[in-house]
Amino acid sequence: MIALRPVIGGRELANVVGVASGTFGYGSEYERHLDLSGIGALYTKAVTMHPRPGNDVPRIVETPAGLLNSIGLANVGRERFVVEKLPGFASMPCAVIANVAADFPEEYAEVVAYLDANDPTGALWGYEINVSCPNVKAGGVALGSNASEVERTTRLVRTATDRPLIVKLTPNVTDITQIARAAEAGGADAVSCINTVVGMVIDTARRRPVLPAGTGGLSGPAILPIGVAAVYRVSRAVSIPVIGMGGIMTTDDAIQYLMAGASAIQVGTANFVDPRIATRMAAEIERFAIDAGVDSIEGFHSLLEPSG
Amino acid sequence: MPLFTARVLANQEVAHDYYQLDFSWISDAPRPVPGQFLTVRVGSSGVPLLRRPFAFSDAAGERASMIYWRRGDATRAIAGYQPGDAIDVMGPLGVAFPEPTDGAVPVLIAGGVGVGPILFLANALAARAPYPILLIGARSAQGLPRVRVDGRVQLRTATDDGSAGYAGTVIDLLDRTLDITAGDVELYLCGPNPMLRAGHDLAARHGIPAWVSMEQTMGCAVGACMGCAIHLTGVERYARVCTEGPVFRSTDVDWERL
Structure with missing residues (x-):
C-alpha cells in the first residue's frame, strides 16, 4: 500500500x-448520504466579508461538454x-479548506484573520484565496x-495566518506563470489552477446572452486541456506545489494533471454528475500508481516523457 | 439524496412527444411524494453533461414514474431507453406539495410537461374527500396525456386550438368554468411560467392560496452550487429551486423577475 499524500x-x-470550491457547498449537503472520508480535501463555497445574494438568474447554462456559470459568490x-458551518467541519472526516473571496487585498486578509481567530x-485545514472569480466586479x-x-x-493574507495558504489562479490572463510566481513571492504554500474560463452563450431567438451578466465562467470537460497546459507551465515556473x-x-483526466506536474487535483463540475466521484477517483489513482510503479507524487511528474 | 442504479420497467409515449418512464425504486430509499423530483444521468460522456431533473409522476412500492417531454438531446436519449436498461438516478429531492387545509377543495392545474407532478398529486389526494379537481391544458388534443387518473378525481381538459375539451388556456378554463370564490379552494400548479403566473394572478385576485412548482436549470440539485436560484419577493432575494423548492407558495415568487 502506497500513500500519495500531498504536502x-x-x-x-x-x-x-x-x-473544488463552489461544487460541494459546505459538505453538509452531501454528508448524510456519502462517506466523505475518502476525499483528500473539501474546498468550501467561497466565504466573503459580508453575505452575498449572488447574481441575477439564470445562473447556469450547459454548453457542449461544459457548464457556464455566473453564481456571483452567493x-x-x-x-x-x-x-x-464551522462546527460541522470539525467532525467532517476530511480536511476542510476555506475558499476566501474579497473585493480588495486587505479584505482578503481580514476575512482570513477573522476565520483564524474564530x-x-x-x-x-487551510485557506484557498480566490483571486480568480470571473463573475464579480471587484476582487x-x-x-x-x-x-x-x-x-x-x-x-x-500570509501575515494573517500560519495555516497552509493556497492561491487560486485564473486562466484568463496572458501569462499565468507570471501570476503564479507572484503568489509564490508573496508567500503562498501552493497555487491551484485553473478557475473557470470566461465564456458567453447567446440565445439567438431572444438576441441576448443567456446569463444576465453577459459572460460567465466555463467549467467541465471542455476546459480540460486548458487546465492541463496551465499546470504544465505553472509547475515549471514555481517551486511550490x-x-x-x-x-x-x-481518473485518466486526473492522471493527466498529475503527469503535467500537479501535486494534487480538484474535481469540480463532475461532482454534479456523480457526487461519489472524488472518493472513487482517489482509489483509482492509487491503483494506477501501483500498476505504474509510482510510489510518490513526484513519481507521477517524472512519468511524463519529454515532448518534441 | 440516495444515488442508485434503477431498472427501466416501461417507457411509453403518453401524448405527442410526451413519455412516461417507469423504473424500479429501491425499498430503502425514501418513498417519493408529489412535488419531489429526481435527477437522471444521461449517458456517460460529457454530452449531455449535467444530470437532468424530472418530477415524479407516481411512486408505489418498488416502482416510480416520471413524465418527460422529448425536446432535446438528453430527453431524446431517454426516449430510447428499453425495459431492463440501467439508469443512474438520484432522489427523491426537493420539497413536496403541502396538503390542502382541512375541507379545502384542491384544484390542480397542469400545463404541458407539468402534468407529471400534478397527476401524482391528484391521485394521492383522491384518497379522501373533498376530491380534487384536475385541469389539464395542452396546445392540442394530441398533447393531452393518456394516463391513469383516479375515478374520484374530476378531470377537465383545455386545448389552445379547441381540438379537445375547453377551447383556450387551462387558466381560462379555471377562470370561466369554476367559481373558485364559492368555497374553500386551494390551487396547485405546474407548467410553463406564463401559465403559473396567470394562475398566481387569479389566485391572488381572489385571495386563494396557490402552490406552484417551479423550474430552473440545475447544477448539483442538492443545494450546494446555488445555480438554480429564482427571485423571491421579500427579504431573502433568491431561493434554490432544488432544495427550497421546487414547490413554492405563489406569493413568494417574484413573477416580475423570472
Missing part, C-alpha cells in the same frame, strides 16, 4: 483528490460561516490578473 505548507492531505458571509480548534479576475496585486494580497483542476471527469 502543502508543511501539512499533509490524506490523498490527492479534492472537491454565500452566507464570514459571521454565519463561523456560526453555522477557529481555535483548527477545523479549517476576482480583476485582481487576479495583476501580478503585483496578487503578490500583495498573498503577502497580506501546484493543485490542478479544470474539467476532470475521469
